[in-house]
Amino acid sequence: MPADTTHPLATKRLVIGHLTVCQGCCCGNTENGRPPVAVEWLKKEWRSRGLLKRVQLTISGCLGPCDLPNVVTVSNESGTQWFGEITEFEQYRDLVDWASRSRDARELLPLPKEFQRHTLHPFRQFDSRADR
Numbered sequence: 697m698p699a700d701t702t703h704p705l706a707t708k709r710l711v712i713g714h715l716t717v718c719q720g721c722c723c724g725n726t727e728n729g730r731p732p733v734a735v736e737w738l739k740k741e742w743r744s745r746g747l748l749k750r751v752q753l754t755i756s757g758c759l760g761p762c763d764l765p766n767v768v769t770v771s772n773e774s775g776t777q778w779f780g781e782i783t784e785f786e787q788y789r790d791l792v793d794w795a796s797r798s799r800d801a802r803e804l805l806p807l808p809k810e811f812q813r814h815t816l817h818p819f820r821q822f823d824s825r826a827d828r
């Protein structure tokens with residue numbers, strides 16, 4: 697196999713997808729009146745369901761679109777989907793159930809339909825005009 701000179705580094709830690717959950721200056725900042733993020737529950741469920749090695753879970757600092765807390769992203773080789781206003785505990789439970797089903801299916805399955813109305817336009821957070 698010829699060497700890939702464009703991407704010379706490759707990790708051995710392969711996952712089917714990556715869920716990033718924002719907990720930053722706004723997302724999960726209950727002291728500022730923002731909805732909570734079920735971080736500790738998510739970590740516990742991810743461990744107890746054996747998801748760690750198949751679906752990456754990252755709790756991040758601010759991802760950018762703070763006006764739509766709570767923000768999560770779902771990534772795989774096809775790209776990244778962004779979601780905002782994930783404010784209900786049931787939505788985090790749905791994410792864990794979805795990750796479990798995806799692990800069993802060995803691929804990222806579509807998120808539950810309920811998440812469609814929380815989809816953020818991926819490029820509407822960028823504005824290259826410097827005068828704004």
Ligand code: FES
Binds near residue numbers: 757758759760761765
């Ligand atoms: S704190 Fe979550 S997007 Fe900024």
